[in-house]
Amino acid sequence: DSGVTQTPKHLITATGQRVTLRCSPRSGDLSVYWYQQSLDQGLQFLIQYYNGEERAKGNILERFSAQQFPDLHSELNLSSLELGDSALYFCASSLSLTHQPDTQYFGPGTRLTVL
């Protein structure tokens, strides 16, 4: 158990819909990362937040957005869903930006299926 929790574990929805994935980082961790894992693209970094602020963006679509709240949990919002958005979405957390190197601890993931 990494200490990172993600809900829900599974999500099935239809094209065009909007969903929210939730992540609670390990106690004390200030950074949260979101990754997407699909069969054709592998594991890809989406976005990073540190202490409530966006710090880095990867291959995140404009239809996707995220935020980190004052209690440090994070949400990833996916809208206008397409079939190709079906994937595993992982959240990871790490201690801080100044702790080097910053080991990331991954949650169990949310499996999103878009029908």
Add this chain to the structure above:
Amino acid sequence: DAKTTQPNSMESNEEEPVHLPCNHSTISGTDYIHWYRQLPSQGPEYVIHGLTSNVNNRMASLAIAEDRKSSTLILHRATLRDAAVYYCILSPKNSGGSNYKLTFGKGTLLTVNP
């Protein structure tokens, strides 16, 4: 990000040592070498990291070539629970910016035979 090259797959027998290679010929002097693994149906899991010297922890050992252009993850006695995809990842040492994302390649699928 500097690129790493790993074999697509490797096979081992239970209780035997496993040496998983990684080539990173374009590594910069300040890049850390990380290894993560992903067990079936789970999120990636940190294994070990190093900069210049060989490293040991309870999970594995990391042997880094003198020129740092390659490294080897060593599992001293493979168990069935070590069957996973192993990722070798480089990350830059930086002064507190935003370069902490992990860039995953395809990794090495390790099969452990009983």
